[in-house]
Amino acid sequence: MAVQRWEDDVEVFECGSSFNENKGNVVAYGTIVSDGGPNVMLHNAPLGEGNLKVSVDVVLQEEAKLPIPLKSGPTVMVDAVGTVVGWPKELVTFSTTKKKEKPKPLFAILEVPDEKNKFKKVESALPMPCKFLYSYVVRLMTEEETIPIEFDEAMFGRNVSTSLLREDVMRCMEMREIGSRQILVYMGYIYKYLKETNRAEYVSFVDPNKIPAAQDGSTSSQHIANQLKASNGDRICLIPYNTGYHWILTVINEDKDTIYLLDSMGNRNRDDTWKTTVCNGVRTYLCMRGNPKRSTFKQLTGNLKQQGCVECGYCVMRYMKEIVECEDLQLERKFAGYVKNQYYTRHNMMK
Structure with a gap:
């Protein structure tokens, strides 16, 4: 083929x-x-x-x-x-004409000594579950194969599914830049953890694929409002968002009066358009409930930062993990103070 x-x-x-x-x-x-x-x-x-x-x-x-x-x-x-x-x-x-390359034979990459050594080095540093997955996609999964994943309907209030490509898994295991598919799958893992610990009613999620696909801020705001409504609103809401070149995590608290921002690059990547989009989405939801109050926007600074230039997606996943593992969900207490020159290590992110 x-x-x-x-x-x-x-x-x-x-x-x-x-x-x-x-x-x-x-x-x-x-x-x-x-x-x-x-x-x-x-x-x-x-x-x-x-x-x-x-x-x-x-x-x-x-x-x-x-x-x-x-x-x-x-x-x-x-x-x-x-x-x-x-x-x-x-x-x-x-949309653009590109020169077609001759397809490489299956697993040719493993026949190159340098590449083979790279895979062994990556594999040796992975936790055991990740090691098995990485070994499978490198040695057995072909480029046209996908891993189909379906999410619990209760997670988003509707049927959502995605598929991971071979490259998606390899990027994640090799700590290269990742996108919305990998983050969405990790959110599914977090939701499964919440269900197993009987805490799923305390946290809701917004599909990160929906925000970049929107053509304007009003569409994104309406989607956020609809997601809050679908989750009955009385829980914190986690929204991974890509500014176009950088992943950040937005968290809406239970009372919908405070919106928090966690950024692995500190104050460097403030996005006023996104701030307006989220505030409008929360206000639209509150108007649906007959309570059109305004929300305040706070950037939390007690979070660890990224060391390099591609770890922002991994930091967002780590922030979500730390939030759901916190029993009282008090973000201002969890990420209190100001953290300077403290970073996540590869080991932290793979835990």
């Missing part, structure tokens, strides 16, 4: 149209994972001839229908962000 290398900025068009007929009918941008074939599977079902496997990255038309609906999965684009879906070849095009 010929597997096309990942290509960014792929345009996918609405089912029933073609890009020759309607150039403006782009519904999303994504990444081609596999160029298909007679034996290619998609979430344990045949992909079908004439279809590609596409990872949905950015949605332009949220209510557009998927041309190949997933079994017990999303049916519209807004719910498919971060998910690998099937798409007819004739409705996919590249």
Whole structure:
């Protein structure tokens, strides 16, 4: 089977149209994972001839229908962000022309001594569960394979699923820059921990894929309001957010009168637009409940920071872990004071 290398900025068009007929009918941008074939599977079902496997990255038309609906999965684009879906070849095009490379043979990377030594070094530093996962994806998982993951419906108040690519797992295990898919899966792990400890009713989450996909601040604000409503509101809410180049964690307290910000680079990356977006979302939710009070915005400074330039996503995951493990959920006490020149180590982040 010929597997096309990942290509960014792929345009996918609405089912029933073609890009020759309607150039403006782009519904999303994504990444081609596999160029298909007679034996290619998609979430344990045949992909079908004439279809590609596409990872949905950015949605332009949220209510557009998927041309190949997933079994017990999303049916519209807004719910498919971060998910690998099937798409007819004739409705996919590249926004830029790139020179195609000859596909490398499977596991060729392990035949290069330097690369093999790198994998062994990474593997030796991982905790045992991560070691098994890393070993599996490096040695056995092919580039076109994905790991499908479905989340508890109660976590977001709706059905949410995603798929991890081989590269997604390798990036995380090798402590390279990560994106919303890895953070979303970690949030699912945290939710499972909360359920097992009978504390799921104290914490709610906002899907990080929803915020970057929004086209304007008002749409993001409405999504935050809807998520607070879906979780019944009486709990803290964790919102990982990417400013475009940096991950931060926003936390809305139980009473919705205070919004906290945890930033692994201190005060360096203040985002006033995001502050307005969150405050408007909370205010919209409170207006739904007949209590249109204003919330205050506070940046907590007692959190450990990142050492390098790519650890912000890992810091956000670590902050969420520390918050849910804190029994009284008093963030101002948990992250009190000002921490200077104290950083998370690789060992801290992998615990």
